[in-house]
Amino acid sequence: MIPICQHCHTGKVNRPRQLCWNCYYSPGVRDCYPSTSKYARRGVGNFNGNAPVACEPTTAAPGTPEKMEIMAERARMRQRLWHPFDAEFAGDPKPLTVLEDSSRLKKVA
Numbered sequence: 001m002i003p004i005c006q007h008c009h010t011g012k013v014n015r016p017r018q019l020c021w022n023c024y025y026s027p028g029v030r031d032c033y034p035s036t037s038k039y040a041r042r043g044v045g046n047f048n049g050n051a052p053v054a055c056e057p058t059t060a061a062p063g064t065p066e067k068m069e070i071m072a073e074r075a076r077m078r079q080r081l082w083h084p085f086d087a088e089f090a091g092d093p094k095p096l097t098v099l100e101d102s103s104r105l106k107k108v109a
């Protein structure tokens with residue numbers, strides 16, 4: 001069975017992403033279908049260099065879903081994944097000292 005283009009449903013698949021030649025090279029069509037290659041870039045990407053530190057530390061303990069969400073958000077914002085004052089265990093008061101200081105600074109400014 002010859003696979004049929006997933007966009008026009010008439011052409012024969014002969015380009016990546018299960019597309020026919022015409023659809024693959026039509027502007028905008030290719031972007032509608034994610035790459036199926038195992039070598040494709042996915043996610044927020046990786047980059048070299050020194051990323052800026054996140055604005056605020058997190059009170060979420062390492063390994064928790066909350067911390068994973070914070071780290072994903074930092075990656076999306078192209079920030080460093082770890083803040084020096086992030087909590088190192090559940091209930092760690094270390095991030096609170098920075099958070100209280102920054103809230104005090106906001107009140108002064």
Ligand SMILES: [Zn+2]
Binds near residue numbers: 005007009019021023
């Ligand atoms: Zn097509």
